[in-house]
Amino acid sequence: MPAILISLRWLTVLPLLLGLPWAAVQxxxxxxxxxxxxxxxAAPCVTCHGVDGVGQAAMSSPRLAGLNAAYLLKQLDDFASGARDNPIMTPLATALGTDERQALAEYYSQLPLPEALRASNNITQASIDSVGAILATRGRWSDSIPACEQCHGPRGxxxxxHFPPLAGQPSSYLASQLRAxxxxxxxxxxxxxxxxxxxxxxxxxxDAVANWFAFVTRPIGDKEETP
Known part of the structure; x- marks a missing residue:
């Protein structure tokens, strides 16, 4: 058996021998x-989502760090079942077992947000009055478009x-999903x-609302709301 496979197997078995809880093994x-x-x-997640799970704008890859575990699991399950289609994620999710998808969802939900996403000093009057900000915070009721914040919470x-964070996600990713x-x-x-x-x-x-949420960030200490 190749040495790399042996070492990976020991990464799973050793914690049990040391008496670590199953959550730690997961x-x-x-x-x-x-x-x-x-x-x-299943290729390494870091290839697209980065070592810290913050995503890569150039690849339109979303941030996973700090997202709700149940939301992440649903997306992985949907990719695996075909309910959500993506040429990259569908085969990767299909190659993951149910327990692996659950473990990855929990893992990424526990990763901290980078400091840059937790700053709160980038809101100006000009940005508040932009088209993206108006759609995000007030909506456009003349077209029956509610504010994004009504479902996704204040400042996304x-x-x-069911309503994931939008703040700090790459604008290219947000725009691609809205178009999808x-x-x-x-x-x-x-x-x-x-x-x-x-x-x-x-x-x-x-483009305007995607750029707004990529630009806006939440105050330090705020955490994702729960209903």
Whole structure:
């Protein structure tokens, strides 16, 4: 047996021999998968999402660090089942076992946000009056578009398992998802809410609100809200 496979197997067995709780073993497994893949077709998560799970704007890869574990698990399960389609994530999620998806969701939910995402000094009057800010905080009721913050919380902090944080996500990722909902390519949200909203947004609206949430950050110490 190759030495690398032996060492990976010992990464799982050794904590049990040392009497560590199973949660710690799961965390270790998830960290290994995130950094090295699972050896069965799932590539390392860090390739796209970064070592700290903060995503990569150039690849339109989202931040995973600090997101709700139930939300992360649902997305992985949806990729695996085909309810959400992505040419990269679908085969990766399919190659992960149920326990591995659960462990990864818990692992990324516990990763801290980088300090840059927790600053709170970048809001100016000009940005507050921008199209993106208006859509995010007030909506556009003349077109039956509610404020994003009504579901995703103040400044896009995120609410529970169904409404993930938007603040600090790469604008390229947010825009790509809004366009996917608008074009009917993504449908795995509660009651089809996002599809109904996105279809009323123009391309310039999408870019504006995506740029706003990529720009806005939440105050230090704030955590994702729960319903």
């Amino acid at each position: 965390a270790l497994d998830a960290a290994t998968i995130a950094a090295q893949g699972n050896g069965r077709g 902090i995120g609410v529970g398992a 909902w608008k074009e009917g390519q993504r449908r795995n949200d509660p009651l089809g809410l996002m599809g109904h909203i996105a279809e009323k947004l123009s391309d310039s609206d999408i």
